[in-house]
Each structure stands twice: as structure tokens, then as C-alpha cells.
Amino acid sequence: DIQMTQSPSSLSASVGDRVTITCRASQGISNYLAWYQQKPGKVPKLLIYAASTLQSGVPSRFSGSGSGTDFTLTISSLQPEDVATYYCQKYNSAPLTFGQGTKVEIK
Amino acid sequence: EVQLVESGGGLVKPGGSLRLSCAASGFTFSSYSMNWVRQAPGKGLEWVSSISSSSSYIYYADSVKGRFTISRDNAKNSLYLQMNSLRAEDTAVYYCAGGLTGEFYFDYWGQGTLVTVSS
Numbered sequence: 001d002i003q004m005t006q007s008p009s010s011l012s013a014s015v016g017d018r019v020t021i022t023c024r025a026s027q028g029i030s031n032y033l034a035w036y037q038q039k040p041g042k043v044p045k046l047l048i049y050a051a052s053t054l055q056s057g058v059p060s061r062f063s064g065s066g067s068g069t070d071f072t073l074t075i076s077s078l079q080p081e082d083v084a085t086y087y088c089q090k091y092n093s094a095p096l097t098f099g100q101g102t103k104v105e106i107k
Numbered sequence: 108e109v110q111l112v113e114s115g116g117g118l119v120k121p122g123g124s125l126r127l128s129c130a131a132s133g134f135t136f137s138s139y140s141m142n143w144v145r146q147a148p149g150k151g152l153e154w155v156s157s158i159s160s161s162s163s164y165i166y167y168a169d170s171v172k173g174r175f176t177i178s179r180d181n182a183k184n185s186l187y188l189q190m191n192s193l194r195a196e197d198t199a200v201y202y203c204a205g206g207l208t209g210e211f212y213f214d215y216w217g218q219g220t221l222v223t224v225s226s
Contacts (some may be wrong), residue, residue, distance in 0.1 A: 036213075043216045044144075051214045087151065091211040092210045096142070098151060098153065098154060
């Protein structure tokens with residue numbers, strides 16, 4: 001099965017900073033990659049699908065890139081409301097594996 | 108408005124069984140695949156199972172294969188997860204999740220139902 005590895009596991013950044021989270025697949029998955037945001041105590045929310053397509057209603061400071069095995073989620077200017085754990089997920093075929101998550105905090 | 112409402116969670120002893128339900132509304136349930144995703148306390152998201160719109164294709168995570176059964180009733184707009192031989196490591200919030208674009212990512216989630224497996 002294809003494994004999804006996120007890095008870092010956690011990060012702390014200042015408001016306004018550019019934040020980058022990476023997700024690596026153990027085998028190529030084309031662009032079948034989604035990103036989710038889960039705020040503390042809340043339900044996960046879809047941010048990005050097809051590696052780089054922003055879900056409707058998601059702020060434009062979020063962006064995604066990559067194809068094949070290496071993917072990136074970028075927050076161009078970190079805001080206090082972005083404190084959350086972020087997960088990548090492959091969906092080219094079952095199993096629909098999630099990454100282990102990246103916890104983002106404000107410094 | 109799309110709504111997914113889970114029910115059926117609770118406390119069960121190891122080796123016991125539980126059936127989760129997910130009531131769907133606000134979209135044409137019979138047209139889309141549906142999924143279960145779980146999250147153990149303080150842990151990350153884990154995909155559990157998926158079922159295609161007509162139940163022709165069913166997939167399970169290795170961790171639940173042979174113990175859990177996913178099913179759906181399109182006439183009742185409902186998704187189910189029958190969980191047997193439950194273990195402590197099955198303790199989690201179970202989310203019903205829908206991919207309403209035909210792809211297997213999840214653009215709609217329920218609020219979740221907590222399953223606790225403990226003696």
C-alpha cells in the first residue's frame with residue numbers, strides 16, 4: 001500500500017509568516033491528493049483537491065502544488081484562525097490513506 | 108443544504124458489536140459513494156471504508172477487514188457500518204463522509220459519533 005508522510009509534524013510561526021507543509025507519497029499518485037484542515041474540537045474541512053484546486057469558500061492564502069509523489073500546502077500569510085492540524089489524503093485508489101497530520105500553531 | 112448525521116455510537120465491551128448509521132439529506136444520496144473515517148482520541152484521521160453509489164464496489168482498511176461491514180440503503184438515504192469483534196483500538200469518533208463530486212475525497216462530513224470499546 002502507498003504510504004503518505006507529512007512534514008513537519010508540527011510547526012510554530014508568527015502571524016503573517018509564509019507556512020509550507022509537505023506531503024510525500026511512497027509511490028506516484030498523479031494529482032489525486034487532497035488537503036484538509038481540522039481545527040481543535042471541530043470536524044475536518046476540505047481545503048484543496050486535485051493537489052492544487054481550492055475548494056469553494058477557502059481563503060486564497062491557501063494554495064497547493066505538486067504531482068506524482070511530492071506535494072505542498074502553503075499558507076501565504078498565516079492568520080490566527082489558521083491554527084489547526086492539516087492532513088493530506090491520497091484518493092487515486094483504496095486504501096484512501098491520510099498523512100499523519102501537521103499541527104500549526106502561532107508563535 | 109447537505110447534512111450527514113451519524114448515530115449509534117456508545118460504550119461496548121471488547122468483542123462486542125455496534126451498528127452505526129448515517130442519515131443523509133440535501134443531495135441525491137443514491138448518486139454518490141459514501142465513506143467512514145475515524146479518529147482515535149488525540150490521533151489523526153484514519154479512513155475506514157467506502158461504498159460506491161450502487162454498492163457494487165466496497166473497500167476496507169486492513170485494520171477493519173473481516174470485522175466491519177459497510178452498507179447503504181438508497182431508499183432511506185442512509186449509510187451503515189456494522190462493527191463486530193470490537194477491540195480497544197477501535198475506540199474513536201466515527202465520521203460519515205461524502206464525496207459529492209464522484210471522486211474519493213471528502214467534501215462533506217458529519218459531526219461524528221463516539222465509539223468507546225472498554226470493559
